[in-house]
Amino acid sequence: MKRKWLAIALSMVMAVGMLSGCGEKKEEATTAPASNEQAEEPTEEEPAEEAEEPAADLLEDGGGKVLNIYCWNDEWQTRFEKYYPDYKDGMVGDVKVNFIQNANEGSNYQDKLDEALGKQESAAADDKVDIFLAEADYIDKYKSAQADVAVPVEQLGITDADTAEMYDYTKQAATDENGTLRGVSWQACAAGMIYRRSLAKEYFGTDDPAAIQEQVADWDKFKAACETVKTKSNGKTFMFFSPNDLQRIFINNDNTKFVNDGVLAATPGLNNWADTMKEYVDAGYAKDPTGGLWGEEWGKGMSVNGGVFAYFGPAWYITFSMAGYSGATQNDDGTYKHKDGKDSYGDWALCQGPQGFNWGGTWIMAAKGTDNATLVGDILKKMTCDQDILYNIAKDNQDYVNGKAACDKLIADGITSDFLGGQDMISTLKAAAESIAMTNLSAYDQQCIETSQAQFADFYAGKISKEDAIAKWQEEVKKSFPNLETA
Numbered sequence: 001m002k003r004k005w006l007a008i009a010l011s012m013v014m015a016v017g018m019l020s021g022c023g024e025k026k027e028e029a030t031t032a033p034a035s036n037e038q039a040e041e042p043t044e045e046e047p048a049e050e051a052e053e054p055a056a057d058l059l060e061d062g063g064g065k066v067l068n069i070y071c072w073n074d075e076w077q078t079r080f081e082k083y084y085p086d087y088k089d090g091m092v093g094d095v096k097v098n099f100i101q102n103a104n105e106g107s108n109y110q111d112k113l114d115e116a117l118g119k120q121e122s123a124a125a126d127d128k129v130d131i132f133l134a135e136a137d138y139i140d141k142y143k144s145a146q147a148d149v150a151v152p153v154e155q156l157g158i159t160d161a162d163t164a165e166m167y168d169y170t171k172q173a174a175t176d177e178n179g180t181l182r183g184v185s186w187q188a189c190a191a192g193m194i195y196r197r198s199l200a201k202e203y204f205g206t207d208d209p210a211a212i213q214e215q216v217a218d219w220d221k222f223k224a225a226c227e228t229v230k231t232k233s234n235g236k237t238f239m240f241f242s243p244n245d246l247q248r249i250f251i252n253n254d255n256t257k258f259v260n261d262g263v264l265a266a267t268p269g270l271n272n273w274a275d276t277m278k279e280y281v282d283a284g285y286a287k288d289p290t291g292g293l294w295g296e297e298w299g300k301g302m303s304v305n306g307g308v309f310a311y312f313g314p315a316w317y318i319t320f321s322m323a324g325y326s327g328a329t330q331n332d333d334g335t336y337k338h339k340d341g342k343d344s345y346g347d348w349a350l351c352q353g354p355q356g357f358n359w360g361g362t363w364i365m366a367a368k369g370t371d372n373a374t375l376v377g378d379i380l381k382k383m384t385c386d387q388d389i390l391y392n393i394a395k396d397n398q399d400y401v402n403g404k405a406a407c408d409k410l411i412a413d414g415i416t417s418d419f420l421g422g423q424d425m426i427s428t429l430k431a432a433a434e435s436i437a438m439t440n441l442s443a444y445d446q447q448c449i450e451t452s453q454a455q456f457a458d459f460y461a462g463k464i465s466k467e468d469a470i471a472k473w474q475e476e477v478k479k480s481f482p483n484l485e486t487a
Contacts, residue, residue, distance in 0.1 A: 062371025156377030
């Protein structure tokens, strides 16, 4: 960490342990003031009324004239500018909206955000951070009560009733060790296997999601399907692009944290990913055994002649990665439209795959010290709790939103995905979204996951052992967290 305050906070968090907690706010005990008269005992005819929990003290608004929002891309910015009803031409009323964007690679975004939050108390009014975004890979750090950089949402006027339609895991992920909710999200990130319809018909005789799911319903069946794709395509089509495409399935289905009591160790999920992918790589099921995510070759695999049968991800993965590489053009408002029908856009379908999983998510958090508390509270409430706004975000952007009522209405209204060839994406992912649990989050996840992908490449290429890959991975992670021990 670059700033002293965050380093101290993080060390304190590590000392006491970071508990994942549940999404529901814990009720705090209250003690009535002493009285000179003894309270009357309730009678059977007149039962005692339960005392209402006192309302949270709302933050006072500081009358700020600039709303500074820290983010790493324009995903939420496009949604805010289009769907927040009071936004117009860079302003909300007389408040200027200022998006401060820093790329998310490595720890760049966190470093820039930490620097700004570290200056929050002394910053000029127009420079104070008002809102910042956090991903699942590092929200554990920013939601912490020890760090105390994110305002509890109840202090912004957001109640349990407001968040009742949210998926539980999205509240769990943003709840601190004391049971206080400190962030909210507009999206849910249940994920699945996204496969080419035309290739499915060629190799399996059908492109129906239910039928393809039967072919890949567990890891044994998935392996057999890999062999079918390889054999029937004469080695021209690969089941997946690289081992990194499937890593989140293994990590997400393991409830073990990378760091426990200050010790960094390879989790069962990381080991299972490495062992399984080495077997698949040696069998010829990956197009590029050492290929990374997000690169040009990775994207080319999504094109009509890309030679890759399936990718793995949630709705945002489709919108921000697959749509463009599959032949869509992006409109000014961030939505996508198929250009000419000559590429693979629309030739995809979605099923759960060998294991359900989730990947990512973006949480909106109010920065402690904001001088726009009233406006920030209204933004967070409308953009994450208003079911009509969430409905429109999903309908327009093929997104999966964090509102159960909105999702049910999308299903009832027959809203489908053009990218998925007219498939109802919400129905496919709904059960997974309901069952997601995020119990293995830690403040170290982004570096642990991203670093492992690079350090295991030589293992998949047969150049080093798995033990050596783990040692290289630990060494690299410790460059960011030198105080960690290794097991």
